[in-house]
Amino acid sequence: MSMRTPQVEADPTLPSEITIYEVGARDGLQNEKSVVPAQVKAEFIRRMASAGLATIETTSFVNPQWVPQLADAAEVLELLGDEGRGPRRPVLVPNERGLDRALEAGVGAVAIFGSATETFARKNLNRSVDESIDMFRPVVERSREAGLWVRGYVSMCFGDPWEGPVPVQQVVDVAERLMDLGCDQLSLGDTIGVATSGHVAHLLDALQERGIGLDQTAVHFHDTYGQALSNTLVALRHGITVVDSSAGGLGGCPYAESATGNLATEDLVWAMEGAGIRTGVDLESLLSTSSWMAQQLGRPSPSAVVRALTNPL
Incomplete structure (x- = not known):
């Protein structure tokens, strides 16, 4: 029996195609308690690429004491x-x-990881927001000089476990400062998964008012409260076309204990296919990749679509 696929009913309120920015190999694996062998990580990346995921964040050159997994x-x-x-x-x-270290390895693109809140900047980067921007400035300058593509993440865009609600203008201020450094793309992180649809719309409107184009912006939602896909659809209706997701729904954040997994790439692809939106991803191939990775990790995938398609009624 062939794999079930969604019935396609085109949604004219959504873009005709999106770019999936796959974070499973880095954000997805960074909190795993047991270290995943390098060979398995490389194979995971190869399998995701062969499933049609064109953009894959591969790893992180952080201090190994901070994130031993990487x-x-x-x-x-x-x-x-x-x-x-x-x-x-x-x-x-x-x-x-x-x-x-990244330049020594011959990479062609880098990402920096800022925070919209002071507490998370201190916990994650051991610096204030101002000090972290100062730290990133030479990183972006040197990356641009070396011809690299540069992404700037802003975490805690919709709420912070220590500070609570985060004012939209505070997020926009940090986003603007990152983009002013010379980043090519901005990724808005809902690190603890508390965003809801109206909040997403408000932030995207505020970014546009500040002159940050949605063609330069990506969204990165966590599914802690089951809102990642609905928030993504709101962002797409606003004009976003780059969505961060993680194969099999792997990942969270090692410095924010309430952060559960990212939006699962399979859940995103299923929704996009049903709406007639091109992703370039072969869902069946991706499904087998995530099922394989779940076996390597010794536990079932948290992705609803992976579970549904591997245990069909």
């Missing part, structure tokens, strides 16, 4: 060879030391 960043990229390089294979770099 201590093998250089080894993973060496295993991938040319498959791990170029503008569609970004790596996260926290500072200039991380950038040095």
